[in-house]
Amino acid sequence: MNITIVGTGYVGLVTGTTLAELGNSVYCVDIDEKKVTDMKNGIVPIYEPNLEEMFLRNIQAERLFFTTDLKKALDKSEVIYLALPTPPGEDGSADLSYVLKVANDIGEMMTDYKVIVNKSTVPVGTADKVSEVIASKTQIEFDVVSNPEFLREGFAVEDSMNPARVVVGSSSEKAKDIMAQIYQPFTNTGIPIIFMDEKSSELTKYASNSFLAVKITFMNEIANYCEKVGADVDKVRLGMGSDDRIGHRFLFPGIGYGGSCFPKDVKALIRSGKDEDFNFQILEATENVNISQKVILVSEIEKYFGGNIEGKTIAVWGLAFKANTDDIREASSLDNIDLLLKKGAKIVAYDTVAEKNVQKILGDKIQYSKTMYEALENADALFIATEWPEFKNPNFKLMGEKMKNKVIFDGRNMYPLETPEQNGFYYKSIGRKTIG
Numbered sequence: 001m002n003i004t005i006v007g008t009g010y011v012g013l014v015t016g017t018t019l020a021e022l023g024n025s026v027y028c029v030d031i032d033e034k035k036v037t038d039m040k041n042g043i044v045p046i047y048e049p050n051l052e053e054m055f056l057r058n059i060q061a062e063r064l065f066f067t068t069d070l071k072k073a074l075d076k077s078e079v080i081y082l083a084l085p086t087p088p089g090e091d092g093s094a095d096l097s098y099v100l101k102v103a104n105d106i107g108e109m110m111t112d113y114k115v116i117v118n119k120s121t122v123p124v125g126t127a128d129k130v131s132e133v134i135a136s137k138t139q140i141e142f143d144v145v146s147n148p149e150f151l152r153e154g155f156a157v158e159d160s161m162n163p164a165r166v167v168v169g170s171s172s173e174k175a176k177d178i179m180a181q182i183y184q185p186f187t188n189t190g191i192p193i194i195f196m197d198e199k200s201s202e203l204t205k206y207a208s209n210s211f212l213a214v215k216i217t218f219m220n221e222i223a224n225y226c227e228k229v230g231a232d233v234d235k236v237r238l239g240m241g242s243d244d245r246i247g248h249r250f251l252f253p254g255i256g257y258g259g260s261c262f263p264k265d266v267k268a269l270i271r272s273g274k275d276e277d278f279n280f281q282i283l284e285a286t287e288n289v290n291i292s293q294k295v296i297l298v299s300e301i302e303k304y305f306g307g308n309i310e311g312k313t314i315a316v317w318g319l320a321f322k323a324n325t326d327d328i329r330e331a332s333s334l335d336n337i338d339l340l341l342k343k344g345a346k347i348v349a350y351d352t353v354a355e356k357n358v359q360k361i362l363g364d365k366i367q368y369s370k371t372m373y374e375a376l377e378n379a380d381a382l383f384i385a386t387e388w389p390e391f392k393n394p395n396f397k398l399m400g401e402k403m404k405n406k407v408i409f410d411g412r413n414m415y416p417l418e419t420p421e422q423n424g425f426y427y428k429s430i431g432r433k434t435i436g
Contacts, residue, residue, distance in 0.1 A: 004077040012083030018160040020058035022185045027065045027073035039066040047326035050157040071109045083119040092267035103130045107137025117145045123272045127198035143175035146198045148205035154324030166193040169201025209265040215250045217286045220293045223253035223431025233431025253430045255411035256294035258321035258330035294332040297409045310344030315379035318386020319351035319358045326354045333385035350375040381407040396423035
């Protein structure tokens with residue numbers, strides 16, 4: 001099948017590459033000419049494990065194409081996926097201007113039946129709005145479908161090729177048949193496709209992400225309470241997660257959630273509720289707790305240094321909001337760096353994948369190191385903000401030799417407590433006893 005993907009951000013590029021991998025001819029459209037040229041030359045604009053190999057394979061197989069010409073792609077395709085940004089406005093509501101602008105363009109350009117698939121994360125009722133915009137520009141038959149994505153950054157290729165489920169919201173039997181055909185390679189292997197109405201499909205995405213944000217935040221609250229009463233959050237987590245009604249995933253405590261989805265989607269669902277005179281009290285609490293949780297270790301750093309960190313050098317390992325991505329949107333590292341800088345600390349950071357994105361924001365306000373150990377030279381303390389695999393089993397002897405003080409503040413609970421203890425480090429993590 002011929003398919004157009006409008007928008008080559010994280011979701012659009014992974015979705016387009018996956019659909020090409022399934023044998024479709026996919027035309028990816030973006031207004032950024034340089035980005036399109038780079039992609040034509042095999043340059044992947046985002047960091048995502050295993051994406052580049054699949055990306056190049058499908059370009060070489062002539063199933064994956066890139067263009068700035070929406071009309072050209074539209075004329076070749078029966079199905080149009082919208083994978084456009086929906087950034088939060090000042091009130092937290094999702095900005096639909098990009099989605100509705102492209103809907104308007106499609107309405108003006110289309111010459112035959114199309115299925116318009118909303119892949120972007122959008123509020124309940126967006127399919128109706130897209131339909132209204134297109135219908136105002138054309139008399140040609142079309143259908144609008146909601147088909148939310150459930151990709152985890154760092155595991156997007158795995159998730160796209162082996163989804164837990166495919167959710168499709170549509171009231172059109174014709175559109176349902178076409179979507180079933182697209183996803184037949186998945187359903188043939190037993191992956192369920194769940195059909196529902198458009199509004200339920202739109203809400204499914206928001207509800208899923210918001211629930212996971214609540215789950216993470218609840219575990220962070222439990223971790224903070226563990227410290228008060230002397231319990232160990234790792235043991236509590238294992239005990240809870242062994243109950244199959246709860247499960248082990250998203251129970252790891254740390255310095256809050258970030259990224260492009262959870263913060264934005266929680267805000268948007270809160271805002272959507274207010275629009276209907278409904279208060280999502282649990283989500284409001286989740287958001288407030290997460291804001292505090294992200295910088296909870298800064299006060300611990302101050303406490304260790306007697307209430308004053310001015311002039312102290314803090315090494316920061318990790319800048320991405322999570323491992324295996326270059327995404328720094330809502331990253332806890334940035335909140336901590338900002339607060340530490342305001343308190344007069346000097347920051348030396350290491351994250352070779354996300355460094356360039358941080359440099360665009362912070363410039364020379366902080367220093368950047370080429371290696372994780374270089375960042376530790378004469379550091380007064382180490383702050384771990386991202387759970388990159390290379391941090392899991394470091395050379396503690398070398399660390400101690402390079403650092404001015406053998407002090408670690410671990411926002412991701414990377415180490416068993418006995419490891420820093422045996423190596424003579426002061427070690428403060430989340431929800432566990434302090435070593436030293």
